[in-house]
Amino acid sequence: MARYVLNRLVVSALVLLGISAVVFFMLHLVSDSPGRIVLGQRVSPEAVAAFDHQHGFDRPVVVQYLDYLERLLHGDLGRSYKLNENVSTLIAQNAGRSAMLSLAGLVVALAVAVPLGILQAVRRNGLIDRTATAVSYMLYATPSFLLGLALIAVFSQQLELFPAEASQSHSPWAVLTDPRAMALPVITLAAGSVAVFAQYQRSSALDQLGQDYIRVARAKGLPERLVLTRHLLRNACMPLITLVGTLVPTLLAGNVIVESLFNYPGLGLLFLNSLQREDYPLLLAYTLMGGLLTVVGNLLADVLVAAADRRIEVRR
Template sequence: MSWYVVRRLAISFVVLLGISALVFFLLHVVSDDPGRVVLGQRASPQAVADFNREHGFDRPLVVQYLSYLGQLAHGDLGRSYKLNENVGAVLQQNAGRSAMLSLAGLVLALLIAVPLGILQAVRRNSLVDRAATAASYVLYATPSFLLGLILIAVFSQSLPFFPAEASQSHSSWVVLTDPRAMALPVITLAITSVAIFSQYQRSSALDQLGQDYIRVARAKGLPERSVLTRHLLRNACLPLITLVGTLIPSLLAGNLIVESLFNYPGLGLLFLNSLQHEDYPVLLAYTLIGGVLTVAGNFVADIAVAAADSRIELNK
């Protein structure tokens, strides 16, 4: 394994350790009496004390955190207070549906944004370019929940093409098995990403269009389509790979809004329900997943860019 990968893995581990510590202490500082929060105001002081002692909340925070790290090292994410189930099992039940929703939104966004960005760059300052740029700014500035409500009002209420509620199937492949019910959630999740990706792709393509290799390819008499697909596309997409990696956690946050809006049973809806009940183990696990996705997204993006760009030496 090259030193580049080893170094990136070491940095990723340190970042994840810092994220886990920060989130753990913040969640426990918010409420200095978890037993009272979980059991309710009517619980007796003895019941609250027994709960805190049973779950180790009577110990110093540093000791609690070290104990939590020990659990994580053994793959134990704790037990949900409200659901009375293992957190790992609960997350596993919902992760597949959220992952497929995110993947579908990402793929749809890329399928639209990449050719749109190339088209804008080739037709710079044209009516198409200006209209697409203006639309991207508007969509980017519009909150996801508002976009979802607009789509529901138009395509579910005024024009009943799609249901307002997402499919309640527990299958991870529901995006493929029930595309009509999942159309609005996927489109809502993809819209903001399209606005970001297309403008990023446009800037990258404009930069590449001014390079000598594009001029040489055109001077050789190659068809414009061949110049764009065989020469421009690969190099123009390299920065987009990094952007996609950094935005993977944003898809998780977007899932939170979309799943809540369309009542889709996934990790986002689970997080909101846990937040209302202050179910700390689930909140910690969900936030840790976000941290892992952030680090993993950047790591995979760096490796992918290094593998695609021969100018980057992986052994350094």
């Protein structure tokens, strides 16, 4: 297992290196001069040239990339052009709030999708199964911003149950300390994942219900509740672990829409503002975080599945 994890870490590092190279060069192709972005369009070419020379932006792109990698290895993500602050500081200030929002959305999605998927499998082709499948497809096809706007229109403007704006607290625990203000953002973020998880859980549970160990458990006269919770649940959820690992970056992307829609001060809103300001160091750092979450999520999913099911042989 240790050798397997080590090999995966090496591959993950190479993937991150590739992501950083592609994004770095693409961002530098968008604009010919970071100095023009920082100083504005009306500044003189001489001032732009002086700024670029002072910060090394007039050097070859490959040299700039190697310099960026060296700084990255020392934990330096660069400095925001527009905010005039270290990118690592900005990320540290906002990462906790986004992480808690993503975690809350993931917990809500799993809490709804796992029992719903098993219920659909047990009652397959029945009214519950057909209704849940139709709703899941509808949620999956609905863009997050449209769902969020619909929730605001119904629950905030008409019923006045929840505020239209998320909590403006800078504490990462706003999801717990101000649940009323965070209800709509969490539901919006979780809805798409519920649709995917429930259908995936249904398919996995249907596959397990046809296995011999389920027939043996029922033949022994065990109550159906014990058959489902003690035997079916564990094996049916293992494929879902892998899916959760692959969808972690999707939550990060969903944060951009949800945080901007509900004006929640997190990484998603910071990324959107940096995109509008063409703040490339922030854009690059956010993209690298997405790549890091992707490789770490897949690695953790593989390790958890191997640990949960001893029958799975990890190639050494």
